[in-house]
Amino acid sequence: MISLPLTLSLLALLFTYLIISHTSCYLRLAHIPGPPAAKITTLWLAYHQSTGSLARHLSCLSKRYGPLYRIAPDWVITSDPAAIRQVWSARGPWYRGEWYDMFRFDQPVRTILSERDNYRHAALKAKLLPGYSGKDVDNLHEVVDRRVGDFVRLIEREYLCDAEKGVYRPMDLAEKSQFMTQDVISELAIGQCFECLNNDRDTYGQMTEVTGSLPLIVTLAIIPWTLGLLQNPVVRALLPQEKLEGVMRQQELAKTQAAERYGEKKVVKRDMLGSFVKHGLEHTNAWLETFGQIGAGSDTTATAIRMTMFYLMSSPGSYQRLRDEIDTAIREGSVSDPITEKEAKRLPYLQAVMKEGMRLCPPVMGVLPRICDTEQIVCGFRIPPGTNVCWDAISIFRNKETFGADADVFRPERWLMVEDVEKRKNMEFVQGLVFGTSGRFECLGKAIALLELNKVFVEVSTPCGAKKSFVLADSTLSSS
Numbered sequence: 001m002i003s004l005p006l007t008l009s010l011l012a013l014l015f016t017y018l019i020i021s022h023t024s025c026y027l028r029l030a031h032i033p034g035p036p037a038a039k040i041t042t043l044w045l046a047y048h049q050s051t052g053s054l055a056r057h058l059s060c061l062s063k064r065y066g067p068l069y070r071i072a073p074d075w076v077i078t079s080d081p082a083a084i085r086q087v088w089s090a091r092g093p094w095y096r097g098e099w100y101d102m103f104r105f106d107q108p109v110r111t112i113l114s115e116r117d118n119y120r121h122a123a124l125k126a127k128l129l130p131g132y133s134g135k136d137v138d139n140l141h142e143v144v145d146r147r148v149g150d151f152v153r154l155i156e157r158e159y160l161c162d163a164e165k166g167v168y169r170p171m172d173l174a175e176k177s178q179f180m181t182q183d184v185i186s187e188l189a190i191g192q193c194f195e196c197l198n199n200d201r202d203t204y205g206q207m208t209e210v211t212g213s214l215p216l217i218v219t220l221a222i223i224p225w226t227l228g229l230l231q232n233p234v235v236r237a238l239l240p241q242e243k244l245e246g247v248m249r250q251q252e253l254a255k256t257q258a259a260e261r262y263g264e265k266k267v268v269k270r271d272m273l274g275s276f277v278k279h280g281l282e283h284t285n286a287w288l289e290t291f292g293q294i295g296a297g298s299d300t301t302a303t304a305i306r307m308t309m310f311y312l313m314s315s316p317g318s319y320q321r322l323r324d325e326i327d328t329a330i331r332e333g334s335v336s337d338p339i340t341e342k343e344a345k346r347l348p349y350l351q352a353v354m355k356e357g358m359r360l361c362p363p364v365m366g367v368l369p370r371i372c373d374t375e376q377i378v379c380g381f382r383i384p385p386g387t388n389v390c391w392d393a394i395s396i397f398r399n400k401e402t403f404g405a406d407a408d409v410f411r412p413e414r415w416l417m418v419e420d421v422e423k424r425k426n427m428e429f430v431q432g433l434v435f436g437t438s439g440r441f442e443c444l445g446k447a448i449a450l451l452e453l454n455k456v457f458v459e460v461s462t463p464c465g466a467k468k469s470f471v472l473a474d475s476t477l478s479s480s
C-alpha cells in the first residue's frame with residue numbers, strides 16, 4: 001500500500017507539472033489575441049465544434065479579434081486570404097496537423113485525406129491524379145449524365161407540383177441532391193451505383209450513419225488523443241457496440257472491387273480504380289482510397305448543389321437571369337440534351353452562379369489546420385513551431401476588400417462586371433480556395449464536382465427532356 005506522504009508528494013508533483021505545462025502552453029501564444037477561455041483550454045474549441053456552428057461562430061469572432069486570433073492553447077485561426085495563400089502554398093514548409101488523424105481512424109494505412117507527411121502525400125497523389133482527372137477513365141461523363149438524368153426523373157416522377165390543382169408534394173432537396181452525388185461517386189469509385197435516386201432512399205443507410213457520427217468525430221479530432229483512445233481495443237469493448245452497417249457494406253464493396261484488380265487473374269478496366277492500379281497503388285491503399293472517395297465526394301458536391309439552389313430560390317432576379325440564359329441557349333440550339341461540360345462553360349451566368357454559390361456557402365468549412373516545425377510570421381504575428389494554423393472559411397469568402405462591400409450577398413453579377421484584371425484575378429484566386437486550389441492539398445475531385453455542377457443546374461431547369469420550362473419556386477423544387 002502506498003503511504004500517505006508518498007501519495008501527497010505524487011499529487012503535488014502532478015499538480016506542479018500541470019501548472020508548469022499549462023502556463024508554458026499559455027505563454028507560447030500569449031502575444032496573440034483571442035477569447036480568454038480558448039487561451040487556457042482546447043475544450044472551448046471542442047465545445048463550439050460540437051454545437052455544429054463553429055464556422056459561423058469563428059467568423060463572428062474574427063470581427064472582434066482581427067485577421068489572426070487564438071482558438072485553443074496551441075491553435076490560431078486566420079481570416080486573411082493572403083495568410084492562407086502563405087500557409088497552404090504548394091512548396092512551403094507547412095504540413096497537416098493531427099486533426100487529420102480523424103480521417104484515418106482505425107484504418108491499416110493512411111489515405112490521401114489522412115496522410116500528414118508532405119513527401120508521402122505527394123507520392124500518393126501522383127498515383128491518384130490521372131484517375132481523378134479522368135485521363136484514364138472512359139465513362140466519367142456518361143456516369144454523370146446518367147445520374148443527373150435519374151435526379152430529374154425522380155423529381156418528375158414523385159415531386160412535381162401542380163399549383164392550379166392544389167397538388168403540392170414537398171421534396172427534401174438537401175437529401176435528394178446527396179442521393180445524386182452518392183450515385184455518381186459510388187458508380188465511379190466502386191463501379192456499383194448505390195441507386196439511391198431510383199430507390200428514393202439512402203439505399204444502404206450509409207449517408208445517415210456518416211451524417212450521424214461525423215459531429216462526434218470532428219469534435220474528437222480537436223483533441224487527437226481521444227481518437228487514439230477510441231482505437232484502443234479495451235476501450236472499444238467497453239463502449240456501446242453500435243454497428244455502422246451501411247459504412248461496413250460500402251467497405252466490403254470497395255474491398256471486393258479492389259480484390260478483382262490484383263493477383264494473377266486480375267481484371268483490367270479503364271475506370272478510376274483501374275487507373276490507380278495502373279499507376280502503382282498498393283492493394284490495401286486501393287480499396288481504402290476507393291472507400292474514402294465516397295466520403296470526400298458526396299456531401300461536398302451535394303452542399304454546393306443544395307445551397308446554390310437555395311440562393312437561387314431566394315433571389316428571383318438571379319434565378320430569372322439564369323433561366324433566360326438557359327432558355328436562350330436551348331432556343332438557339334447551342335446546348336445538347338443532356339448538356340455537355342464544354343457547352344455549360346460557355347454560359348457565363350451559369351458559371352457566375354456556381355462560383356457565387358460556393359463562395360457564399362463553401363462546402364468544406366472544417367478548420368483544416370496546418371503546422372510547421374520552424375517559427376513563422378503569419379499576419380505579422382510570431383507563430384512558434386507546432387502551432388495549428390486554421391482557416392476561417394466564411395470570413396475569407398466574404399472578405400469585403402476582395403469581393404466588395406456587398407460580399408455577404410448572393411450576387412452572381414459580381415463575376416461578370418469586374419473590369420480591373422488584377423482585381424478579377426484576386427477574386428478568382430480567393431474563390432478557388434473552396435477547392436484548396438493552388439495548394440499542395442488541392443481537391444482531387446474538383447474536376448468531377450465541377451462536371452456535376454455544370455450539368456445539374458441546366459438539366460433540372462429543363463425537365464421532361466427539354467424544353468419545358470419549369471417554375472423553380474412553386475413546382476419542381478418545392479422545398480429544400
Ligand code: HEM
Nearest residue numbers: 112296297300301304363364434435436441443444445449
Ligand atoms: C464542390 C465539391 C467539393 C469541394 C468544395 C471540395 C473541397 C475540397 C478541399 C477544400 C480539399 C482540401 C482539404 C484539405 O486541404 O485538407 C479537398 C480535398 C480532397 N477532395 Fe474535395 N471537394 C469537393 C468534391 C470532391 C469530390 C467529388 C471528390 C471525389 C471524387 C473529392 C475528393 C477529394 C480528395 C481525395 C481530397 C484530398 C486531396 C489531397 O489531400 O491532396 N472532393 N476537397
